[in-house]
Amino acid sequence: MEKYVSLEYVDMVFSGRQGKFCALRDVNLSITQGEFVSVIGHSGCGKSTVLNLIAGLLMPSNGVMLCAGREIGGPGPERAVVFQNHSLLPWLTCFDNIYLAVERVFGSTEDKASLKKRTHEALALVGLTHSETKFPNEISGGMKQRVGIARALAMEPKVLLMDEPFGALDALTRAHLQDELLGIVQRTGSTVVMVTHDVDEAVLLSDRIVMMTNGPAATIGEILTVDLARPRNRLELAENPQYHHLRGEVLRFLYQREAKAAA
């Protein structure tokens, strides 16, 4: 399959107060269109750095990054980000938070009614039509994250980047949102890169799981292809031996090959 997003020999060196710190070395990754890729690794391994590089929020010290045949030169709405802490603007309603993004992407080509329609559709997609006039501090953490996802999806990005999108949520809400995300990705055919530290989440959602070695100078250790048929169902997978095998593979990588003392 054709490469849609590709990272070639990407290094990331941060210069901090204690001198230079090499976070990533020789990261090579290519992602095809419509693929769901998870990046997993221990904390501090630079998995969020990979995501921020693709987002264009960070610039690599070395190497080439391409998205849809063009070099990534900075952040842009075609690579929408769902932030870990939702990052909704607290002074805007849920509707206005999404509208701000929609207006930026489609404002020059579409009229107001159409922009509003897009915003309503995005809210409906995550099932939040009833709280569109609410402010972020009036809704629950799970709902905020859903608005964050809706905001990203409403931009119709080429790639959807998610930085531990469900990390701050309780287990039940997380499972619920994972199921919702599965459905949404199924319907929209989005290309997704998701950073996670949750093994079950990675196996449940991904087509491939990118496993990172420990930092400093972290790189991709292994890439695991998740050949489970879609649509996937959480309950059916619980009995599926292939699912447990894949889960075991990831766990083995994390706790045997890249075992890390508790930080």
Added chain:
Amino acid sequence: MSATVVALKPEATEAVPVTESKSGSTPPPVAEATPVAGEKRQRIMNILRSITLAVLPPMLGLAFFILIWVGISLVAPALPGPAKTWDSAVVLFSDPFYNNGPNDQGIGWNILFSLQRVGTGFGMAALIGIPLGFVLGRFKFVNDMASPIISLLRPVSPLAWLPIGLLVFKAADPAAIWVIFISSIWPLVINTAMGVSKVPQDYLNVARVLNLSEWKIATKIMLPSAMPYILTGIRLSIGVAWLVIVAAEMLTGGVGLGFWVWDEWNNLNVEHILIAIFVVGIVGLLLEQALLLLAKRFNY
């Protein structure tokens, strides 16, 4: 002597029902007969008690204050006591808007003229200070350029600016407004710059991913995010302006509380000076409370 007793009496009569309701809340003998009524009674008692606890300490403090005032006025007979001041205030406020020429106008006019000067000076400070602070907060280079000048000028006593104002404007009233302007602009600049530079990186990342224009970043992200800081700046700034107005008007004259204080000092009408002090305090308090109320609205 007898006059001071009269002055204390309203305080004393107010305190009596307060203590009564407090002692009444302790024994509930009737309540046991009907539990529902007792519950209601209990709730009313609780409300009464919380009101008592909220009102009693300030009242006691005020009573103490007046007592000390009485004591001082007994020791130093030149200082009028509360009763005399009160009588004088009643006369003064019964006709607040008379006008007997530029040197003799009602207390209402004096307050309004002072407020108008503060409003003008502060308004101009806000008009220049907030955008300036915005630019300083947004662009570190400009901030580094401006910070030595600001640090140098900020600690200068407001009245040191008065001669410059008189020199440039060649009139007393603009000079007073100039002093208000220059002394109230610093909290605005500094707080706005602080607020803008402290916009959380998360929000800026959103702006970067959305590729928002500089105008959108300013209006949709920076301004709302910095709003609590800006409002603190406004509050401090109006506080300073109101603090400075009396001194500025003392020196420049015209109608206003400061000039009035000086005029009454020349007339040796000490009651009116005391009244002026209270008026300045109360107006300052009201301004502060109004702005705090406004600030609550912007607490996300």
